[in-house]
Amino acid sequence: MNLTxxxxxxxxxxxxxxxxxxxxxxxxxxxxxxQLSPESYTRLLEYAxxxxxxxxxxxxxxxxxxxxxxxxxxxxxxxxxxxxxxxERESALADLPGGLRNEYSELLEFPERTAGRYMDRLRARYxxxxxxxxxxxxxxxxxxxxxxxLYVVSEQDELEGxxxxxxxxxxxxxxxxxxLLHPVQAVAYLNSTEEDxxxxxxxxxxxxIPVVDQAxxxxxxxxxxxxxxxxxxxxxxxxxxxxxxxxDERALSPAxxxxxxxxxxxxxxxxxxxxxxxxxxxxxxxIAQFTALAILLPVVAxxxxxxxxxxxxxxxxxxxxxxxxxxxxxAVLSKxxxxxxxxxxxxxxxxGLGVWLWSQSPGLALVIAIAMVTAMIMAGIAGALVPMxxxxxxxxxxxxxxxxxxxxxDVAGFLAFLGTATGLSSLL
Amino acid sequence: MNLTxxxxxxxxxxxxxxxxxxxxxxxxxxxxxxQLSPESYTRLLEYAxxxxxxxxxxxxxxxxxxxxxxxxxxxxxxxxxxxxxxxERESALADLPGGLRNEYSELLEFPERTAGRYMDRLRARYxxxxxxxxxxxxxxxxxxxxxxxLYVVSEQDELEGxxxxxxxxxxxxxxxxxxLLHPVQAVAYLNSTEEDxxxxxxxxxxxxIPVVDQAxxxxxxxxxxxxxxxxxxxxxxxxxxxxxxxxDERALSPAxxxxxxxxxxxxxxxxxxxxxxxxxxxxxxxIAQFTALAILLPVVAxxxxxxxxxxxxxxxxxxxxxxxxxxxxxAVLSKxxxxxxxxxxxxxxxxGLGVWLWSQSPGLALVIAIAMVTAMIMAGIAGALVPMxxxxxxxxxxxxxxxxxxxxxDVAGFLAFLGTATGLSSLL
Numbered sequence: 001m002n003l004t005x006x007x008x009x010x011x012x013x014x015x016x017x018x019x020x021x022x023x024x025x026x027x028x029x030x031x032x033x034x035q036l037s038p039e040s041y042t043r044l045l046e047y048a049x050x051x052x053x054x055x056x057x058x059x060x061x062x063x064x065x066x067x068x069x070x071x072x073x074x075x076x077x078x079x080x081x082x083x084x085x086x087x088e089r090e091s092a093l094a095d096l097p098g099g100l101r102n103e104y105s106e107l108l109e110f111p112e113r114t115a116g117r118y119m120d121r122l123r124a125r126y127x128x129x130x131x132x133x134x135x136x137x138x139x140x141x142x143x144x145x146x147x148x149x150l151y152v153v154s155e156q157d158e159l160e161g162x163x164x165x166x167x168x169x170x171x172x173x174x175x176x177x178x179x180l181l182h183p184v185q186a187v188a189y190l191n192s193t194e195e196d197x198x199x200x201x202x203x204x205x206x207x208x209i210p211v212v213d214q215a216x217x218x219x220x221x222x223x224x225x226x227x228x229x230x231x232x233x234x235x236x237x238x239x240x241x242x243x244x245x246x247x248d249e250r251a252l253s254p255a256x257x258x259x260x261x262x263x264x265x266x267x268x269x270x271x272x273x274x275x276x277x278x279x280x281x282x283x284x285x286x287i288a289q290f291t292a293l294a295i296l297l298p299v300v301a302x303x304x305x306x307x308x309x310x311x312x313x314x315x316x317x318x319x320x321x322x323x324x325x326x327x328x329x330x331a332v333l334s335k336x337x338x339x340x341x342x343x344x345x346x347x348x349x350x351x352g353l354g355v356w357l358w359s360q361s362p363g364l365a366l367v368i369a370i371a372m373v374t375a376m377i378m379a380g381i382a383g384a385l386v387p388m389x390x391x392x393x394x395x396x397x398x399x400x401x402x403x404x405x406x407x408x409x410d411v412a413g414f415l416a417f418l419g420t421a422t423g424l425s426s427l428l
Numbered sequence: 429m430n431l432t433x434x435x436x437x438x439x440x441x442x443x444x445x446x447x448x449x450x451x452x453x454x455x456x457x458x459x460x461x462x463q464l465s466p467e468s469y470t471r472l473l474e475y476a477x478x479x480x481x482x483x484x485x486x487x488x489x490x491x492x493x494x495x496x497x498x499x500x501x502x503x504x505x506x507x508x509x510x511x512x513x514x515x516e517r518e519s520a521l522a523d524l525p526g527g528l529r530n531e532y533s534e535l536l537e538f539p540e541r542t543a544g545r546y547m548d549r550l551r552a553r554y555x556x557x558x559x560x561x562x563x564x565x566x567x568x569x570x571x572x573x574x575x576x577x578l579y580v581v582s583e584q585d586e587l588e589g590x591x592x593x594x595x596x597x598x599x600x601x602x603x604x605x606x607x608l609l610h611p612v613q614a615v616a617y618l619n620s621t622e623e624d625x626x627x628x629x630x631x632x633x634x635x636x637i638p639v640v641d642q643a644x645x646x647x648x649x650x651x652x653x654x655x656x657x658x659x660x661x662x663x664x665x666x667x668x669x670x671x672x673x674x675x676d677e678r679a680l681s682p683a684x685x686x687x688x689x690x691x692x693x694x695x696x697x698x699x700x701x702x703x704x705x706x707x708x709x710x711x712x713x714x715i716a717q718f719t720a721l722a723i724l725l726p727v728v729a730x731x732x733x734x735x736x737x738x739x740x741x742x743x744x745x746x747x748x749x750x751x752x753x754x755x756x757x758x759a760v761l762s763k764x765x766x767x768x769x770x771x772x773x774x775x776x777x778x779x780g781l782g783v784w785l786w787s788q789s790p791g792l793a794l795v796i797a798i799a800m801v802t803a804m805i806m807a808g809i810a811g812a813l814v815p816m817x818x819x820x821x822x823x824x825x826x827x828x829x830x831x832x833x834x835x836x837x838d839v840a841g842f843l844a845f846l847g848t849a850t851g852l853s854s855l856l
Contacts, residue, residue, distance in 0.1 A: 014610060014611045015611065015613060017613055017614075017631055017632050017633065018613070021631070047633070049750065051751075136597055136598060139594075139597070139598065140598045147594060148576055165593060165594060165597055166567075166575060166593060168597055169564055169567070169593055169596055169597040170564060170567065170568045182442060183442045183443070185443060185445055185446070186445075203445055203449070204445050205445065205475070205653060205656070207635070225633060228633070232663055232749055233749060235660050235663035235664055236663055236664065236666070236745050236748055236749065237745075238664070238667060239666060239667045239670075239741045239744065239745055240738075240741045240742055240745060242667075242741070243734060243737040243738050243740075243741050244734070244738060245738040245741055245742050249742050250742070250746060250751055251742055251743055251745070251746020251747070251751050251752040251760055252746070252751065252752055252756070252759055252760065252763065253742075253763070254763075255763050255766035255767050255770065256770075258742070258763070258767050259767050259770045259771055262735075262738050262767070262771060263771050263774055263775075265734070265738075266731065266734060266735060266738075266771055266775055267775070267778060269730065269731060269734045270727070270731060270775060270778060270779055270782075273726065273727040273730040273731055274727065274782065276726055276727075276730065277723050277724055277726060277727050280722065280723045280726065281723045284719050284723065287719055287722050287723075288716075288719045291712050291715055291716045291722075293722075294708065294712075294715050294719075294721075294722035294725070295705050295708045295709045295712065295715075296705055297708075297722070297725070297726070298701065298704055298705060298708065298725070298726065298729065298838060298842070299698070299701040299702065299704075299705050301726065302697065302701040302704065302834065302838065303694065303697060303698060303701055305834070306671060306672070306693070306694060306697045306830075306831065306834070307690075307694060309671040309830065310668075310671050310672060310673040310690050310693075310694075312671075313667045313668045313670070313671050313673055314668055314673050314677050314678070314679055314681075314686070315679055316667065317664050317665075317667055317668060317679070318678060318679020318680070319679070320664055321660060321661060321664065322477065323479075323678055323679050323680065324679040324680055328680070331680055332679055332680065335680065335681070335682075335683050335686070338683035339683050339686050339687050339690070342683065342684075342687045343687055343690060343691050343694055346691055347691075347694055347695070347698060350695060350698060351698055354698075354702065402734075402737065403734060406730065406733070406734070410726060410730065414726070
């Protein structure tokens with residue numbers, strides 16, 4: 001090995017995350033990457049963008065591929081195997097030692113986004129009457145990386161508790177494991193969904209959760225790092241649900257998948273749009289008399305729609321992050337009411353002046369100013385209450401909230417503007 | 429201690445997360461909570477809702493308070509101290525032993541949301557020529573909980589590297605620490621912002637990051653669990669930024685704080701609304717002739733606005749989760765184009781039929797159907813491109829994206845509807 005090779009080897013082994021970022025930006029595979037030892041190449045794969053795993057894996061010789069799959073974490077190995085087409089996957093599995101081949105074939109059978117897919121299988125069994133020294137020796141054998149606690153089982157494989165690695169490090173080697181045993185805070189089942197898991201981790205703040213079968217037998221362990229991506233996805237799902245796109249749609253989902261989920265909400269939106277149109281219809285004669293009203297109509301509705309979305313976004317996020325609860329609806333409402341009055345007055349002034357300049361009609365300016373304050377106050381109220389009420393009804397506060405809100409702000413905007421105009425039509 | 433007390437004690441100590449949830453739901457403090465040992469009470473505080481820390485802490489006798497502050501993690505102790513008013517804080521600090529008092533007073537000085545605030549101070553120093561056995565003995569003394577790696581410094585306190593606790597557990601006690609040393613993947617500085625930190629953790633996927641000064645001297649360690657909340661906040665900030673509410677606004681921020689940040693964007697929105705109104709103005713004579721157009725105008729614009737928001741939300745989230753990059757803009761655009769054509773056609777049919785029934789005018793129905801397909805296709809294109817372009821320009825793809833999008837979908841909707849109506853006015 002020459003010096004460049006050694007340096008590359010050292011860099012990738014010790015800074016795999018940074019190496020992965022370099023590979024990500026690089027486009028085609030940087031030169032000499034195939035010179036890396038399987039150990040370092042695997043380190044790189046652990047940190048690589050999942051979208052690049054396929055190309056990075058197939059760039060290897062078949063013999064190296066098998067080695068890499070054996071060295072990789074179960075999560076990364078499964079990501080690689082799933083990225084392959086059926087033939088490639090078949091031959092990759094065939095090259096593995098029997099035990100691992102069976103394990104991966106089984107894991108690939110679990111439905112996507114369930115605990116089975118995220119679980120690291122057990123590589124060793126820890127018993128309560130084992131000594132800490134014996135358990136550490138087993139751990140040394142099992143080659144599991146970065147574990148913080150061990151799960152202890154009975155002779156019948158029933159989960160008995162958790163032992164922290166730190167406690168083990170600090171204990172005398174002869175201490176029995178049972179002396180260090182803590183009860184387990186949360187368990188998952190093979191069919192627990194990704195959503196369940198994210199919630200379990202959120203509530204327990206552990207870095208791992210054991211998976212058991214119905215009889216309480218330990219099957220494997222899910223580590224938080226395996227669920228990192230899923231947790232981020234859950235945190236950002238609201239943004240899609242509020243506009244009637246489902247949480248499971250991805251940026252590159254097939255068009256028909258998206259159509260099926262979005263179209264229902266678009267139809268509901270159409271119904272509410274007709275409702276808003278009916279409100280405009282009530283004032284048909286006023287509009288026929290003053291066409292300028294039709295021109296300015298979208299301004300008031302658009303403005304209250306934006307103000308309402310601001311109130312909605314802040315309230316929804318507050319609920320999601322548990323900064324506020326529905327019990328505090330009065331406090332949130334009073335805040336949005338104040339904002340509506342202040343922002344509404346400010347915009348009424350700007351907008352009134354603008355319309356005065358454009359139309360030379362002080363009457364029209366007055367009408368739009370009054371409508372603006374009214375509509376923006378109603379928008380603030382609606383933005384605060386819609387997620388609160390949805391949440392109180394046991395719904396996700398994001399669900400279709402934007403669609404409901406737009407209906408309210410449109411109707412409020414049209415009513416405020418055309419109603420004021422009709423009332424003050426002598427000034428127009 | 430009677431049996432009930434013992435049971436309560438055991439339950440809170442071993443299931444602090446669940447106990448905290450019980451306390452959260454309970455409203456007033458459940459009976460007998462003050463009977464808990466300071467150790468268990470502290471465990472409970474570690475998992476309690478930050479909003480409840482103040483009440484839970486003040487429910488204790490002053491003597492117990494001091495004990496709890498000494499037992500608590502630095503993060504929880506600081507959260508408690510910050511929740512107190514100036515007098516209470518003064519007296520709580522005065523009751524602490526001198527070392528801890530100085531440490532906490534100093535930590536309270538750091539600006540909010542910077543690394544200094546999240547950092548656990550060092551309680552022991554680990555040197556490269558120490559043996560593993562000696563380091564474990566120090567660790568035992570330092571009472572730090574749940575640590576996964578130790579940071580090793582030179583005699584001059586310069587950060588030298590990281591040693592995994594697992595490696596230490598598996599090594600012979602006489603091994604020098606320098607044999608187990610790994611380079612550090614990422615470091616933070618005292619003034620690193622919360623945003624920087626979340627990014628460092630995201631990229632390195634470590635569970636802790638060392639904080640150093642400009643000379644490379646180790647000052648402390650930030651653990652991922654301390655940043656849990658901040659990471660979730662970062663993940664959900666987009667929802668606020670897209671509507672022109674800043675990421676730092678909370679559900680219960682003072683109204684004036686919110687006004688200052690939101691009002692700028694509302695004024696920009698007003699400008700764009702006038703732009704859309706000007707488009708309507710171009711067709712004033714057509715509207716004067718057919719008032720029904722004014723009534724239906726919001727339907728087309730509202731519908732394309734909702735469709736555009738769906739495309740926007742899915743694309744933005746995809747970029748945030750790094751599922752797609754701006755390089756793949758063609759794939760995303762082609763997906764949204766297909767969806768626009770399919771959903772647009774479906775809605776054109778429903779909407780056209782609805783308008784035909786309402787107006788008895790097949791001409792008007794045809795006009796709105798054509799406008800609907802056109803506007804929805806343009807909305808899909810805009811929804812996909814706005815975040816892509818913002819991201820390409822080096823901006824956060826969320827920033828004001830909703831405001832930009834609404835402008836596009838309004839103008840597109842008005843142009844499509846009134847333009848088609850003018851072109852086909854002989855059919856109306």
